Amino acid sequence: MASLEIFSLHPQVRYRQVADEGVLVHLARGRVLVLNAVGLHIVQTLRQPQTRETLMRSILEHFAVEEAQAAADLDAYLRALEREEVLLRQG
Amino acid sequence: MYFSTILPKIRALRIPHSVSLELTYRCNLNCFYCYNDRERSGKPLSLAQYETLLRDLARMQTLFLLLTGGEPLMHPHFFAIGRLSRELGFVVQIRTNGHSLIPSVAKRILREVEPYLVEVSLHGATAEVHDRQTRVPGSFDRLLANLKSAQALGLRLGAVMTPTAWNEHQIEDMFHLCDDLGLPLRVQGPVAPRDNGDPTPLRIRPSDAAWDRAMQEMMRRRTPSTRKASEENLSAEPSALCSVGVAGLDIDPYGNVLACIHLRTPAGNLHEQSIETIWHHSPIFQRARQASIQAAQRFTQEPPRQLGAPLFCIAVEENLAKTPCNACAKFTKPE
Numbered sequence: 111m112a113s114l115e116i117f118s119l120h121p122q123v124r125y126r127q128v129a130d131e132g133v134l135v136h137l138a139r140g141r142v143l144v145l146n147a148v149g150l151h152i153v154q155t156l157r158q159p160q161t162r163e164t165l166m167r168s169i170l171e172h173f174a175v176e177e178a179q180a181a182a183d184l185d186a187y188l189r190a191l192e193r194e195e196v197l198l199r200q201g
Numbered sequence: 202m203y204f205s206t207i208l209p210k211i212r213a214l215r216i217p218h219s220v221s222l223e224l225t226y227r228c229n230l231n232c233f234y235c236y237n238d239r240e241r242s243g244k245p246l247s248l249a250q251y252e253t254l255l256r257d258l259a260r261m262q263t264l265f266l267l268l269t270g271g272e273p274l275m276h277p278h279f280f281a282i283g284r285l286s287r288e289l290g291f292v293v294q295i296r297t298n299g300h301s302l303i304p305s306v307a308k309r310i311l312r313e314v315e316p317y318l319v320e321v322s323l324h325g326a327t328a329e330v331h332d333r334q335t336r337v338p339g340s341f342d343r344l345l346a347n348l349k350s351a352q353a354l355g356l357r358l359g360a361v362m363t364p365t366a367w368n369e370h371q372i373e374d375m376f377h378l379c380d381d382l383g384l385p386l387r388v389q390g391p392v393a394p395r396d397n398g399d400p401t402p403l404r405i406r407p408s409d410a411a412w413d414r415a416m417q418e419m420m421r422r423r424t425p426s427t428r429k430a431s432e433e434n435l436s437a438e439p440s441a442l443c444s445v446g447v448a449g450l451d452i453d454p455y456g457n458v459l460a461c462i463h464l465r466t467p468a469g470n471l472h473e474q475s476i477e478t479i480w481h482h483s484p485i486f487q488r489a490r491q492a493s494i495q496a497a498q499r500f501t502q503e504p505p506r507q508l509g510a511p512l513f514c515i516a517v518e519e520n521l522a523k524t525p526c527n528a529c530a531k532f533t534k535p536e
Contacts, residue, residue, distance in 0.1 A: 124264065133203065
């Protein structure tokens with residue numbers, strides 16, 4: 111069954127692309143994070159709120175990766191972003 | 202990671218990662234050593250031109266945007282520019298003298314601009330010393346009141362000081378004052394000729410020992426993360442003194458695009474060309490970069506020192522060169 115959870119970026123997050131990587135600043139926490147290519151893609155996709163499934167689909171469309179591996183990596187990454195308060199989860 | 206891997210990539214790709222907008226040279230204080238050339242004039246950028254500029258910079262992947270002056274809060278479109286900067290995803294920093302940062306203004310800044318940092322200038326630890334520099338009686342007391350109310354509202358604040366002959370006896374007190382207020386205090390300088398070569402500010406050049414004390418106080422307060430950052434930054438690119446020409450630029454109120462806030466030869470003007478065209482085609486940035494690399498080569502054996510400060514700025518050297526020699530002889534020794 112598809113998850114109804116919606117992920118979105120914290121409103122105090124700012125980021126920019128640097129070649130195939132990214133720099134993210136959390137204004138409230140005063141933290142600067144470096145994003146790898148997949149991380150940058152996820153953050154860019156999260157400009158609009160997304161479900162885990164739409165994020166997953168987007169990763170599989172853009173990167174050559176096995177679905178099982180992508181799912182595990184995505185879940186770990188979303189947890190890491192939540193710990194940094196970069197991500198908001200609703201639903 | 203940011204300093205060791207991303208910044209070198211930004212420099213290599215020439216991304217204007219940090220941009221400063223000098224919104225106006227108007228100011229409600231009258232600081233003795235202000236570096237601005239107040240005779241400079243031109244056609245100010247319109248709000249529509251700022252909107253185009255900000256959209257172009259966002260597309261060029263500029264992340265850090267400094268709103269400065271003069272006193273940036275005196276620009277008639279400050280809030281419109283600040284709001285659009287927030288909407289376009291810049292990390293906004295505001296550099297102000299703090300005189301206008303009354304609670305109603307601080308509230309609007311927080312709500313509409315959402316800056317990462319508001320940095321204010323501190324010139325002394327007492328009203329007597331601070332107001333002597335600003336030449337506006339009451340400016341110190343007003344600054345402290347504004348800082349306390351802005352902090353209570355939730356603005357992230359910082360302070361910056363320049364050692365001078367007038368405040369050097371209060372350097373430690375200024376750090377203690379900021380400790381009490383819960384503000385980081387950054388040291389900048391040196392006091393140098395104005396951007397037009399006017400050497401008057403050199404009259405209040407501090408002693409070299411004052412600089413050493415200021416740097417010691419600042420180093421003592423470094424956190425492990427800022428210490429690591431500065432070490433990574435140093436090791437990442439030893440070949441140039443700064444990132445001038447490859448990672449940022451400055452835009453003055455009249456649309457002149459500069460390699461750095463103090464290097465006053467324009468690379469182009471926004472009334473005539475887009476920022477993208479100027480950034481990618483003007484030779485001024487490459488010249489500034491070369492000057493920074495050449496200057497670094499002078500300090501391979503010993504650390505830089507300029508006008509007593511433990512640093513070297515190619516723009517200060519350029520302004521010193523504009524200064525009449527007799528003025529240099531008169532002013533470059535502390536009184």
